Amino acid sequence: MLPSHRVADALVTVTADRAPVAGQDVLVRQTDHEFLFGCTGFERDIPLADQWFGLFNFATLPFYWGQFEGEAGSPQTEKLMEMARFFKDRGCVVKGHPLAWHTLAPDWLLERNNGEIAAAQVERVTREVGDFAGVIDMWDVINEVVIMPIFDKEENGITRLCRDIGRIPMIRLVFDAARHTNPAATLLLNDFDMSAAYECLIEGVLEAGVRIDALGLQSHMHQGYWGEEHTLSVLDRFSRYGLPIHFTETTIVSGHLMPPEIVDLNDYQIDDWPTTPEGEERQADEIARHYRTLVGHPAVRGITYWGLQDGAWLGAPGGFVRADGSAKPSYHALQNLIRGEWWLPETTMRTDDEGRLPLRGFRGTYTIEALGRTGMVTLGNGSTLGGSAIECELVP
Structure with a gap:
């Protein structure tokens, strides 16, 4: 229903x-959804295009600064433009992720003082948003700001800058640059921290007059499915700001669950994390329940699944497709929703x-x-x- x-x-x-x-007599055929059913497009070069387009109409592409511009002044614009056009030409909405983040920041920022880092960050935002306007008009502008100034896994220029100027001025810096460059773009604030800290940050940003177009909420469930009750409680908390919500990064595994004592998902990377038949059945059930919950909430405008194929992120069996390219039960479960229950059958009307x-x-x-x-x-x-x-x- x-x-x-x-x-x-x-x-x-x-x-x-x-x-x-x-x-x-006329033939009526649905061709797309208004709702954004998304997935990372990082794996475009692998031979899974038919399976990807069998589910999704929304692609997220990787703009991690340290990879995109590993050498100052030499951005990978042409490579990313080719990827973006691949999806755009096939009718997909394309989003860039992210324009500012402490993780995967370029090493060459460390050679600069904070004023120079801020200038380089603004230049980077302005360049990418401008170069890709019309092809990519949606951006995760800044990622995981709650932890940004206290991040201690590795030294990086973005954490140093954020610690110096503060979270809200950091957000204003990059949002203003993106907004000025492409006023028509949809700009997201994205985070994994679903605690009150993220709520406080959002409230501070809005009170400061920074315009946010949508809130990004991450939901990597490597330690177990959130469940409907918890998911709805998160939605109720974050929908009170009156902003559209995107579930920007979602995963549910089909193998054993990550141990509960692990705090950072990145700390759990093992040599072999296999999918299992019982795990695949569990994943299919939980995927259907999760998507029903999100589509059923009026604040949610899009869901991005973080990797079509197993092993795509952190080696986890979180995909809809096994490592050998075969579709898992979760693929069929989601396809039955997107292309079945939530799709008008081809019909003849007069x-x-x-x-x-x-x-x-x-x-x-x-x-x-x-x-x-x-x-x-x-x-x-x-x-x-x-x-x-x-x-x-x-x-x-």
Whole structure:
């Protein structure tokens, strides 16, 4: 059953050469969701494209500064642009992740003073947001700021700068640069810390007048599924700011669970972490429950799964696809939701004497075909459960 806030209906007038197509059978086919069902696109070079596009319409690409610009002045713009266009040309929304983060910061920042680091960070944000505008118009602007000034795993210039100027000025620095460069971009604040510390940070940023377009919440569940009750409690806490919520990094494993005493997921990397048949059944059940919970909450606009294939992140069996490329039960469970339960089946409808037909379905895009022509309509902005009148012009 579709959550009512994900459904819209409209009275569509089908036209050809601006004349109503009256009393005709037309084929209606859903082609995409308004909701962002996402995954990392880091693995684009592996032969899993059909499986990736069988689920997702939203790709997150890696802009880790230390990898993107390992040598100052030599960014990997062309390589990332090729990746971004690969997804954009196939109808996907593309997001860059992240523009500012203490982890994987370039080593060459350590040679600079804090003022120079701030200038380099602004230059980096301005360059990437500007270069990719029109291809990537969504960014995780800054990542994991709650821990940023106290991060002690390794010395890095971003932690040093954040410790010096503070979390909120750091956020303002990069958000202002991104906003100025591409005012139309969707800019996210992203964190793994679901404690009150993140809430306090959000409140401080909003009170300081920094405009955030969406909140990113990470949900790596290597130590066990959160469960519906906990997930809903997190959503209730963070939805009170009135901002759209993206679950930006989600994983559920299909092997043994990470020991509960591990604090940092990055500290648990073992030689062999296999998927198991019983773990795969558990993962499939939990994936379906997790996605139902998130899609069922009106504040959530998107979910990004952190790796299609097992081993993609921290060697964990967290993917929807095994290491050998075969689909796991979780893949089919999610596909049954996205392309089944939450997808309008291809159907033939007949227009009335004025060329009209009622269309109701999951918010997204639909094609209408008749007379050897095709048109497209969108159920979403402007079309609601109350109904709205829209036109679909068929073209050869």
